[in-house]
Amino acid sequence: VEPAALAQASSFLERADDLLLTAHVNSDGDAIGSCLALQGLLHRMGKSATVILPEAPDSRYDFLAGWSQIRPAAAQPESRHRHVVVLDCPSRSRIGAAAGYVAPDALVLNLDHHADNTNFGDANLVCPDASSSSQIVYHLAMAMALPIDADVAVQLYTGIVFDTGGFRYSLATATTLEVGADLVRRGAPMDLVADRVFGDRAAAEVRQLGQALRTLTLHCAGRVVTMHLTYAQLRSGDPEDVANQGLSIHGVQAAVLMREHAPAQYRVSLRSKAPIDVGQVARLFGGGGHANAAGCRLEGALEEVQRRLVEAIEQRLA
Numbered sequence: 001v002e003p004a005a006l007a008q009a010s011s012f013l014e015r016a017d018d019l020l021l022t023a024h025v026n027s028d029g030d031a032i033g034s035c036l037a038l039q040g041l042l043h044r045m046g047k048s049a050t051v052i053l054p055e056a057p058d059s060r061y062d063f064l065a066g067w068s069q070i071r072p073a074a075a076q077p078e079s080r081h082r083h084v085v086v087l088d089c090p091s092r093s094r095i096g097a098a099a100g101y102v103a104p105d106a107l108v109l110n111l112d113h114h115a116d117n118t119n120f121g122d123a124n125l126v127c128p129d130a131s132s133s134s135q136i137v138y139h140l141a142m143a144m145a146l147p148i149d150a151d152v153a154v155q156l157y158t159g160i161v162f163d164t165g166g167f168r169y170s171l172a173t174a175t176t177l178e179v180g181a182d183l184v185r186r187g188a189p190m191d192l193v194a195d196r197v198f199g200d201r202a203a204a205e206v207r208q209l210g211q212a213l214r215t216l217t218l219h220c221a222g223r224v225v226t227m228h229l230t231y232a233q234l235r236s237g238d239p240e241d242v243a244n245q246g247l248s249i250h251g252v253q254a255a256v257l258m259r260e261h262a263p264a265q266y267r268v269s270l271r272s273k274a275p276i277d278v279g280q281v282a283r284l285f286g287g288g289g290h291a292n293a294a295g296c297r298l299e300g301a302l303e304e305v306q307r308r309l310v311e312a313i314e315q316r317l318a
């Protein structure tokens with residue numbers, strides 16, 4: 001994390017009050033954890049801060065302090081804010097309906113770790129090497145000498161654990177482990193967070209995993225795997241972490257999960273092992289993400305969508 005960017009972010013926060021904190025649509029563990037942690041830190045600075053997300057937050061994270069006060073963006077915003085922090089979000093448009101809460105003349109701090117971040121803020125704290133936005137908030141708290149209490153420690157630790165798959169992905173480094181250890185010392189319960197982040201699925205979701213695994217197909221001499229779920233199967237929910245199951249197969253370098261969220265419209269999750277950059281593949285189709293975890297949307301018949309994705313990945317195989 002660059003000291004100059006940390007200084008820019010801290011002077012932004014010192015000058016701001018009545019802040020809006022928000023994050024990307026379909027806010028995940030890192031988005032929710034980093035927003036709540038920054039809110040807690042701002043409260044300790046004596047500032048008021050509201051977390052408004054594009055939609056209602058995932059109940060899996062209801063153990064985090066402040067979760068129940070998170071507001072989902074309404075069609076008719078009841079307030080507008082002149083100081084806004086956008087967390088974990090590569091571009092400004094990704095905050096969806098939360099945009100209605102941003103005053104026209106608002107100053108924006110952009111705090112993120114996506115490699116394709118567009119530096120859209122008036123102040124930018126963008127660190128593509130950081131494991132998670134939560135880890136960036138940790139470094140910011142340290143730079144500003146703000147106290148990290150047990151509530152903030154749990155929020156930050158949850159975000160880091162979510163984004164690194166439990167300290168397993170390539171963005172997790174020795175520094176990430178050191179930050180994690182410090183947060184555990186400050187009160188983050190490792191077992192409880194792991195249980196909630198990875199082991200808190202609805203029965204329907206585990207059944208969907210089985211349905212997806214049944215469609216598992218190998219391509220490119222066993223180096224690429226695809227799976228899909230149909231529109232009818234997705235009516236009982238939207239499973240997470242299915243693509244990673246494909247990536248666990250020996251010899252597989254990239255995994256694709258195609259979820260038909262509307263008839264002939266697919267939400268695609270891409271996962272890969274280094275050095276294959278599936279973020280590039282996602283951007284080919286108008287999506288985005290990280291080198292080893294990305295997503296995009298495609299329309300068309302399943303066979304056609306699958307063929308286009310496999311071809312784009314095949315060109316990037318080592």
Ligand SMILES: [Mn+2]
Pocket residue numbers: 030031088113131132133163
């Ligand atoms: Mn993140």
